[in-house]
Amino acid sequence: MSTVMRKKVCIVGAGPSGLVAAKALLHDGPAGAFDVTVFDGKTRIGGLWPSRKDDAAGLVHPLMVANQSKHTVQFSDLAWPDDAPDLPRAWQIGQYLDRYFQTYCREAKLMLGNRVEKAEPLVSSSESHADAGWRVRTRSTAGEVAEETFDYLIVASGFFGAPSIPQIDLEHADIPVIHSSQYRNLQGILGKTDGKAGKVLVVGGQMSGVEIAATIASHISSAMHSPGSSPIPSPENYSVHHLIQKPAWVFPLHISPKPTSSAPPFLPLDLGSYDLSKRPQPLTNSQGHITVETAKIVHSMYQTALGTDQSVFSQAVSVSTAETADPPYLAVSDNYMDFVRSGLISVSRGKLDTLAGHQATLSPSGTKIDDVAAVVLATGFKAFSSISFLPASVHETLSLCPSDLYNTVALAFHGTHHPSIPNLGFVGFYRSPYWGVMEMQARFLTALWTAGGPSSSSLPPSLKNALETDISIEQTLNLRTDPRASQFPMGDYPWLMQEFASALDLQLSAHLGKMPSLPPAGMEMSILTPARYPSRSLTEFQRAEVTKSLQQTEATVWAGLCSAKFVAKAVFRSLLGEWKLERELMSKLPSHPSGHFSGTAKFLLRAGTKDGREAEFDAPGEDGSDGLEYLYVEEGDFKAANGLTFRATRRYVWRYNEKSDKLSVWFVKTDDPKKADYLFHNVDFVVPMQDGEAEIGGKGWEATAGHLCIDDFYDVRYRFHFEAVNLRDWRLSYTVKGPKKDYMIDGVYSR
Template identity: 30%
Template sequence: MVPPKKVAIIGAGPSGLVTAKTLLHSFPEGTFIPSVFEKNHRIGGLWPAGISSHGGDQPQINPWIRTNLSRFTVAFSDLAWESVVGEEELSMFPQARQVGMYLEKYAGLYIPKGVLRLGKEVVRTVREVDGVGGRWTVQWVSKRVDGDGVLCEGSEVESEQFDYLVVTSGYFAKAHFPDIPGLASVADKVVHSSEVQTTNGVQQLLERTGSKGGKVVVIGGSMSGVEAASTVALNLSTMDFRPPVVQSGREFEVHHICSRPFWTVPTYLPHTGFQDTKDSQITQFLPLDFVFYDLARRPPGPVEYNLTPLSTQQIRKSNAYFRSLLGDDYAKIGSFGIDSNENDDPQPPWIAIGDDYAEYVRSGFIKVTIGRVSSIDSSSTLTITLPNSEQQTISDITAIITATGYTPFSALSFLSPSVLSTLEYSTKDPFLPLILDGKGTSHADIPDLGFVGFYRGPYWGAMEMQARSLASTWARDSGPYFSHEQLLQRSTERDFLRSLRSNNQGSHRSQFPMGDYIGLMESLARDLNIPRAPISTNDPDSNPNPSPVIPSRYIPSPFLTHNPEDRLSTLVDRQRTSTLQSLQNTIIPGPSNYNLGMGNTIFRALHGAWKYTRTITTTTMSSSSTTSIFPTTPHPTSPSSTTTTTGHATFHPRRTSSPGYEKEYVYDEIPTESLKSKTRSIYRLVEGTWSKTNGQILIWNVDMDPYHAGSFSHGVIVGLAEEKDEKAEVGMGRYVVRATAGGIPIQRERAFEPRYEYVFVLEGVSVVEWVCLLRERVGGGGGGVVVSRTVYTR
C-alpha cells in the first residue's frame, strides 16, 4: 500500500485553498495529506472577509471595491455565488468583502480546519534529493495576537518534512515603487496606488500635502493606474457637490502618465452571439469576461495555448477589434497612443478596466500622456520622455501616485538559492521572475515543487486547473516523472518564456505573459481529459457549446472518490448546476431575465456634458390621441401651443450620498436664455436584483436643499438593445434602447400619473443621443395634455 503523500502549501489565498481542496477531494481518500501554511490569522489573501480585518500585515483590497470580472469568472467550479450571497445582494460584480465571504464558505465546505495552519510564517525550505524526487523540510515561526490585537512573532523555529511543496503565496506580495531619479527628493508627496483605493484615501492625501490646488500625477498604466486616476477624479468632482463646499475640485488637475498605449474598457460590452432567436438578433450588454472569453473568437478546432509574442498583424487586428466593439465615439476618449503606432511597428496595447475613466477624460478631469517619467526635481517638476524622444514637463505637482503594481519577490524568500537558480529567478523582471513549465505549474528539473496562481492575472479557473494538473502528476504511484516527449514540450515552453523575458524592453511583449485564459483553460482541460459542460438552450439547432468559458464548465467526471453517491459529489453537482442555470438566465434573454448590463451601460454613458433641445406642447385632445418619442403622422388635435428651449445639461459624478446605491450623479440643467434658471436632480444607480420593479436608474427631484435628494420622481426600466430601428434612422453599428418609467408615485389628489418614455441611441458603448418624453394630463378629465420632448446630444 502506497503511503499518503504529504504536501506543504504556502499561502491560504484563493490559490492555496483550491490546491488543498483538489488534493483532498479529487482523488481516493488518503492519496494526499495537505497542510496549508498562512502567516496571517485569516484566510483569503488580499480578499477581506468583512469591512475590517485584524491579525495580518498583508495589504488588502478595499472591502467595498468591486471585482473587474464577473462572479462567473471570480469563482471556483464547485461553489455557486447563490450559496454565499442572498438574492437581494447578488451582483454581477461582487464586492471584495463578498469575495472574502466566498472564500470562507469555500474553506468551510471543503477544507477541514486541521489542514489550515494559520499564523504560521514559512521562513525557509530545504530540498533534499531522494532518487527521482526529493523531500522538503519546511521551517516556520508562529505568530500570535496579544490582548491588544498586536501581532507578535514567536522566536522558536519549527520544522516538518513533506514530499511536495506548492507555492501559492501570491504574485502581489509587496508594493512596487519605480526607480525614477529624484523620486526620493519628493517622498513626502508620493504614495502607492494601494493607499488611495477609496475617495477617503485621496482626501487624506490632499489634506496631508496641505495644497489648495495643483496637479495630482498618477504614474503607471494597466488596471491600477486607471483605477487610481478615476478615484482621484471622483473625489475632486464630489468636492463641488457635497456640503460644505470649502474648495473646488477644479482647482486640481489629474495627470495620468502611462508608458504604453492602452485601451480602457467598461465592465459591460455588446454581444449578440448567445441567443436562440432566429427571426431577430438582439444585442445584449454582458460582462466583459463573457465577451472576451467567448470560444467563438477562436478558430474552429482544438484551442491551443498561445505563449508566443504578438505579431504586428495580431496587434493591429486586436486594435481593430476593440475599435469596432467599443465604437468610434468611445475610441476617441477610451484609447491612448493607439493611432500613432498603427503605421509603424505597434506595441501591444495594454487593457485597463474602468467604467468612468474615459468620461473623465472627455470632461477634462483626467489628462493623459503616453511616455516615461525620466526624472523629478526637488521643486516638484516632472519630466516625461515621449515616444518620439521629445521631452515634456509637468510642474506645480501636489501629489504623486505610483500605480506601478506589486512585486512577487518577497513571496519567494523561503526558497533556497539553489532552487531559485534552477528556476532562473530574476529580480529585474517582475513580469516573469521565474521560468516555469507545465503552463506555469512547475519546472521539470524540480518535479516535486509546484506553483499555483503565480503569474499576472491569476484567474480563478486557471488556478483550479493548475492545481488539478499538479495533483494528477503527483498522484501517480511511480512518482512525478515525465516522458521524453513531455520533457521536450516543457523545454520548448521555457524557451518561449525566455524569449519573452529577453524582449522585456521590446515592442511585442504583451501585458500579461500568460494572459491567454481561453487557451490555458482549454488546453489544461484537454490534458486532464475534462470535458467542457454544454449550456442548455431552448433551440435544438443552436450551438451545443456556446461560450463563455467559466470554471463551472470544467469539472472532472466522476468528481470524487469514484462513488457517485458520495455526499460531496452531490454537493458539487448541485453547485455547478446552480451556476450554469444562472449563466443561462444571464446570456439568453427571456421574460424573467432582468437586463442588468444595459442599465449599467446607460448610466455610465450619461456621465458628462450634453446639449439639449426641449419642445413642450400643450394640447386639448381627445382620449384617443397619442404622442410618441418618434412621431410619424400627427393626430387630429384641438388648439395647442408649442414652445422650444435649448440649453446645457451635465451629469456630475459624486460619492453616493445615501447607502444602498452603487453610483450617483448630480444632474444640472441650465437653459440658454436664462443661465440663472438652473434645474437640479439626483440620479442613482442600483445594483442587485431588487431593482426589477423600480428600475436600475432612480431619479430624485432636488427641493429646498441643493445638495440632497428631495422627492422621488421615478425609476428607469431599461429594455434590450435593437440593432435596427427605422423610426430612429440608425444604421449598423448602432443600437436603440427603449426604457419606461417604474416606481412612479401616483398623485391621487390630481388623479393622474405622469408617463415617462426614453430612447437611447448607442454607438458601441457610448450613448450618442437620447430622448426623454414626459406626458402629463392637466385640468382633470376634461383638461388637456402637456407633452415635453427633450433631445440630448453630445
C-alpha cells in the same frame, strides 16, 4: 500487509491558490494520499481578498468591485449564492473563499499567523532527487520559530507579492507619494499636503493605473458635488493627471455581443470575452509573442467592441493606426473614459523621471508637469517577495529575474513546476489570476505527484504527452527580451484551460440547455466558466454545485440577450459628463408659453446619498456600498414663442440600484439643490421588437415612466441610441396633462 505512507505537503499561502491546492490534494487525488498543511502570515484566509467590509488594511480595498464576474471568479464545484451580485466586491470574494475552505479544506492543517521564513530542499541519496523533501521554518506572529519536514512544497503565496516602486529621484519631492494599493480616500493623500491644491499624478497606464485614476476622479467629483461638507478643502481645485507610456483599450464592465445594434444587449465583460463559439477549435494561444498581423486583428476587434478608436474621448487616449501594429493592451473601468472627456482626468505620455517640489519631469521629452499635489504609483507588483523563502540555489534553477514583473521565474507546463525540482509546485504564480487556471494547476500537480513525478513511468498517457511537448520554460525565457511580448505573456485564459484539460484528460461539458445564437454565423454561445470543466468523479453535493453554477451563468446570458437586464447600468455609466441639450416646449394653453431651450446638461458623479430613501439607505444592500448617483444640472437659455428670452436651469438626482437593476430620477430640494427630495419616476426599459437579428427601425432602447403630481400626470418617454457600448445621443419627452396643464416637452441630448 503494507500500507502506503501519506505524503506530507506544505502549502505556502491561504489565498485562493492555496485553498484550491489543498482541496485538489485532499479530494482529487487518491483518498488519504496527502497530508496537507497550509501556512499563511496573515491571521485570516483569503490572501488579497478581505472577508469583512471594514478590513481595509490589505492590498485590496474591501469595497473594490471585481473586474471579472462571479461566473469567472469561482471554482468549478462551489456556486455563488443566488442573491450574489454578478460583479462581487472584494469582501464578498473573501467570504466565498471562507465558504470554500469550510466546504472542502477542513481536513487540512491550517496554520494562520505563521509566516514561512525559509524552505530548504533536503539532500537525497536518490540520483533523481525525486524523493527529496523540504525542511520548512516558520515564525508565528508571537515570534515563535518552528521547523517541520515535508515531502512536497507548493508555492501559493501570490504573484502580487509587494508593490513595485520605480527608481525615481524623490529626494526633493515635497508631496505625498504612495503606491496605488495604498490608496483608500482623498484624505489619505491630500490631507497630508501643504494645503496647495493641484494635480494628483497617477503613474502607470495599465490595469491598475486606469482603475486608480478613475477611482480618484470619482472621489474628487463626489467631494465637489455631494451635499454637506467636503472631505477636503476646495475639491474643485484638484484634478487627476494620468501618465501613460502607451494607450490601452479601456473596456467597461459590461459589453455587448451585438455592438453594431442600435439597441445593443449587454453582458458582463468576461462572459462576452470567453464565448468559445467565436474562436476556431482547437484554440490557439492569443498571448505571448504578438505578430504585427495578430496585433492588427486584435486592435480591430477591440475597436469594434467599443465602437471607437477612443479619440471621441481625447486624442491622448486614442489608438492611432500606426499603434495598431503594437501588441494591444487592455484595461477595465466604467468611468475612466468619460472622466477623460470631461477633463477631470488629463493624460500625458512618457515616463516619470524626477520629482522636485510640486513639479514632475517626464522622460524622454523633458516635459514639466506643475502643481502636482500628490503622486500615486500604479506601477504593478513584484513577485520576488512571494518566493524569498526559497534558497538561492532554487532561484537559480528557476531562472529568477526579480526585475521582470511579468516573467519572474521560468516554470514548466504553464507555471506549475520545474522538472529539476520535482517536489516543488506552483499554483497561481502568474499575472492573470483567473480562478479556473488556478484550479487546473492544482489538479495538475495532484495528478503529477500521484503518478510519482514528471519522470515517472506511471504517468497517464495524456499527462506524459503534455510534459514531453511542453515549451513553457523556453517561451518564458524568450519573452523576457521580446519587444513584442503580450500584456499577459503566460497565455490566454480559454487556451490555458484547454491545455490543462487535455493534459488531465478532462472534457469540456455541454451547457445544460440551448444557448442564444449570435450573428453573423448564428452559432450558439459557449461560455467558458470553471464549471464547464468538472472533475471526472463528483460527489452528489459537487454535482449539484456544478449544475447550480451552470444554471446561474446560462440564466445571466439569456437575461442579458433577451431582456433589458444590464441596459439600465450601461445607460447610467454612459451618462457621465456634459451633454448638449436642445428642447422644444409645445403648449396648448396660453398660461404656459411654447418655446425652445438651448443649453447643456451635466451628469456629475458622486457617492450615493440617502436623501429621499432613508429607509433603504439605513438598511444597505449586502455589498455594504452606498453605490453611485449623479447630480443632474442643466443650464441654458429659453426663448419663448413671444420672443422673450431668459436664463433657465433645473436639477435632478439620477440613481442606479444594482440589486434591482433600476434607473430612477429624483427631484431635488428647493432649499438645497444638491439634495434629493422625492422620487420623480423609475425608468422602465422596453425590450425592442425584433425582426430576425435587427431591431425594427433601429430605434434604439426605449423606456417609459410616469408620475402623478397632485392632479397633473407626466407621461415620460426615453429613447437611447448607442454606439456599441457608449451612448451616442438620447431623447427625453414629457406629455403633461392636468386641469391647468396641457403641454409636451421634447429634448435631444448629444455629446
